[in-house]
Amino acid sequence: MRPATQQFGVEDRPPLGVTVFSALQHLALIAPIGLVFPLLVAAQAGASHAAVSAILAMSMLALGVATLLQCARWRGVGSGFFAPAVFTAAYLPPSLAAADQGGLPLVCGMTMFAGVCEMLISRALGRLRPYLPTEIAGLAVTMIGVILGLLGFRLLFGLPTGASDPVTLSATPLTAIGGCTLAVIIGLSIWGPPRLRIYAVLVALVAAWIAAAVAGEIDFADLHTSLADGLVRLPRLPLALPTFAPGLAFDFAMAALASSLRAVGDITTCQKINDADWLRPDLTTLKSGALAAGLGTFLAGLLGTVGLNTFSGSVGLSAATGVMARRVGFALGGIFVLLSFVPGASALAESIPMPVTGAILLFAAAFVLLNGIQVILSRLLDNRKTLAIGLGLIFGLSRDMFPGAFTGLPPWFGAIIGSPLAEALLVAIVLNLVFRLGVGARAQLVLTPGVEAINRVHAFCEAQGGAWAARRDVMHRVTTALVEFAESSAEVVAPNHDASIELSFDEFHIDAVIRYVGQALELPPPSDGAKAPDLADTGGLPSHLPLLIIARMADKSSSGRQGDTQWLRLTFVH
Amino acid sequence: MLHLADTKENGVRVCQLRGRLDATTSPDAEAHLAALAADASAALILDLAQLDYLSSKGLHVLLNAANRARTQGSRLALSSPRDAVKHILDISGFSSILDIHPTREQALAALAS
Numbered sequence: 001m002r003p004a005t006q007q008f009g010v011e012d013r014p015p016l017g018v019t020v021f022s023a024l025q026h027l028a029l030i031a032p033i034g035l036v037f038p039l040l041v042a043a044q045a046g047a048s049h050a051a052v053s054a055i056l057a058m059s060m061l062a063l064g065v066a067t068l069l070q071c072a073r074w075r076g077v078g079s080g081f082f083a084p085a086v087f088t089a090a091y092l093p094p095s096l097a098a099a100d101q102g103g104l105p106l107v108c109g110m111t112m113f114a115g116v117c118e119m120l121i122s123r124a125l126g127r128l129r130p131y132l133p134t135e136i137a138g139l140a141v142t143m144i145g146v147i148l149g150l151l152g153f154r155l156l157f158g159l160p161t162g163a164s165d166p167v168t169l170s171a172t173p174l175t176a177i178g179g180c181t182l183a184v185i186i187g188l189s190i191w192g193p194p195r196l197r198i199y200a201v202l203v204a205l206v207a208a209w210i211a212a213a214v215a216g217e218i219d220f221a222d223l224h225t226s227l228a229d230g231l232v233r234l235p236r237l238p239l240a241l242p243t244f245a246p247g248l249a250f251d252f253a254m255a256a257l258a259s260s261l262r263a264v265g266d267i268t269t270c271q272k273i274n275d276a277d278w279l280r281p282d283l284t285t286l287k288s289g290a291l292a293a294g295l296g297t298f299l300a301g302l303l304g305t306v307g308l309n310t311f312s313g314s315v316g317l318s319a320a321t322g323v324m325a326r327r328v329g330f331a332l333g334g335i336f337v338l339l340s341f342v343p344g345a346s347a348l349a350e351s352i353p354m355p356v357t358g359a360i361l362l363f364a365a366a367f368v369l370l371n372g373i374q375v376i377l378s379r380l381l382d383n384r385k386t387l388a389i390g391l392g393l394i395f396g397l398s399r400d401m402f403p404g405a406f407t408g409l410p411p412w413f414g415a416i417i418g419s420p421l422a423e424a425l426l427v428a429i430v431l432n433l434v435f436r437l438g439v440g441a442r443a444q445l446v447l448t449p450g451v452e453a454i455n456r457v458h459a460f461c462e463a464q465g466g467a468w469a470a471r472r473d474v475m476h477r478v479t480t481a482l483v484e485f486a487e488s489s490a491e492v493v494a495p496n497h498d499a500s501i502e503l504s505f506d507e508f509h510i511d512a513v514i515r516y517v518g519q520a521l522e523l524p525p526p527s528d529g530a531k532a533p534d535l536a537d538t539g540g541l542p543s544h545l546p547l548l549i550i551a552r553m554a555d556k557s558s559s560g561r562q563g564d565t566q567w568l569r570l571t572f573v574h
Numbered sequence: 575m576l577h578l579a580d581t582k583e584n585g586v587r588v589c590q591l592r593g594r595l596d597a598t599t600s601p602d603a604e605a606h607l608a609a610l611a612a613d614a615s616a617a618l619i620l621d622l623a624q625l626d627y628l629s630s631k632g633l634h635v636l637l638n639a640a641n642r643a644r645t646q647g648s649r650l651a652l653s654s655p656r657d658a659v660k661h662i663l664d665i666s667g668f669s670s671i672l673d674i675h676p677t678r679e680q681a682l683a684a685l686a687s
Contacts, residue, residue, distance in 0.1 A: 487597045546630045552665045
């Protein structure tokens, strides 16, 4: 079902103008942030001006190809969702180390290795599914929202990354422009004319760039130098052959794991924002999306740049504007490829002030964050699940709150929990594994007929729903059906006998089997509607109403008799 | 558990039901609504916004309240049921015989007209 806020769904074909301007909007968000990491790594490797220009052009090409791969759905590669690529901070520390040790050839070789790791991880996602339940996928999306929001906050106010000393917010002209950008985006997206809402970010961005230029905050000399290289030029491949260093393999493999988790989180968000009836992560698109992300990183290494991943900020921007069409992704990928032939393009992208980019990220992060919280709250969570999610979130946040506390960790441990997202998920996954001990997929309740039976059914369903992290709405239907039986039990169960209720759970079904000795319950056929009670008749309800409610709560029901025992089987699609 | 809270808005009595309306709570709810009906002068809104569960025994309580209102010539409306409760009202056929409104404000407006 189409979400109410969606203007163009993943399969839609927006008009050309909407497609191009939406793609430019995403381009403006991705390029300034995305190109920082290749520049940093190139600087660490001591690359010449010509080499830096070549790397930037290849980085544009890598972004374009990776975006096209992710948006496509071709032979098991690509999620088919509009989830553009960006160079990721997850690969920055190991890439800087590689640049230091072996220059750009080693960065390329290790990035290709990381891409292979991501592709292998994507193949194992099916086996990992029991350890990555829906609520942990929700935690991943929530953490991505938080990380994105904090990055936006840092960029907006010009705060240093990972600083352990207290920092204070300062008011600079660029911060003021960033603040105004955020206000304009919010204003346009909420109160603006409907046609303008989907371009809120682009309009605010152009206005902010002009304001920054008037304030003298744009380096036109740098732009002029870039254009001096010519308007169009074929991108050059790196001359050095990739090399490999076994000592860096673990760090890159862990960064690949963190990137894969990020891709899983982003594609989960894409699934949810494209389907109002979304129930759980769809493994097929998760696998194909994670594979495309890995292939993108491999190609980035081959082209001579650093590792990339899906961009949560763009996913959030899609949710905010309601433009989620795959075709916009194709347009964006195509524009990136074209821009790799334009030497001045990267300089123009870099000229966008970081506080303006921060404002856009803050705006997008709010939507990602809320989607994550909704995924978590769609499930019933008992104390175990609550602790796994809550502690995961707190430990994940602690990396940004107390960065100094992590500097003394052994290098191997630091590589495993190399990012707030990896740290949050590691804590949640380990706790979830520990807490799974002793939680069976089946549970039984012996029910003595009477009024107290109803309270026991409520308590039983609440406990099991929480232990299994079952969907709230489905568990509500299970409870309603079983309460109806409990209310009728005094009339149908033979005197001095108990009834038994057995519940079993897997991610796709909840089955309830009721057994008792006594009067048979004949469930009405599914098509039987209820006869409205006659208000003139003070008698009351139709006698078959409890059975009708039981049958209608379940997606499938059957009843029968085995010896003296009556049975009733109810299946609920989960 | 069921909590019942009464207020009066624009001359209309509003009874808010919070919790579960089933066999364990229906005797109390029945007695409470019968007492409210003793004041036959005002219309009554049953606000179901906080009602988590509604069973067939609970439906019986609603039916009795509707019958009392009809007998006394007063008006009864239900407001703001959650999706799950609305589903029960629909499949039981109650949606076609009771006056149900999405919000309390809409119920008040309907009774005022």
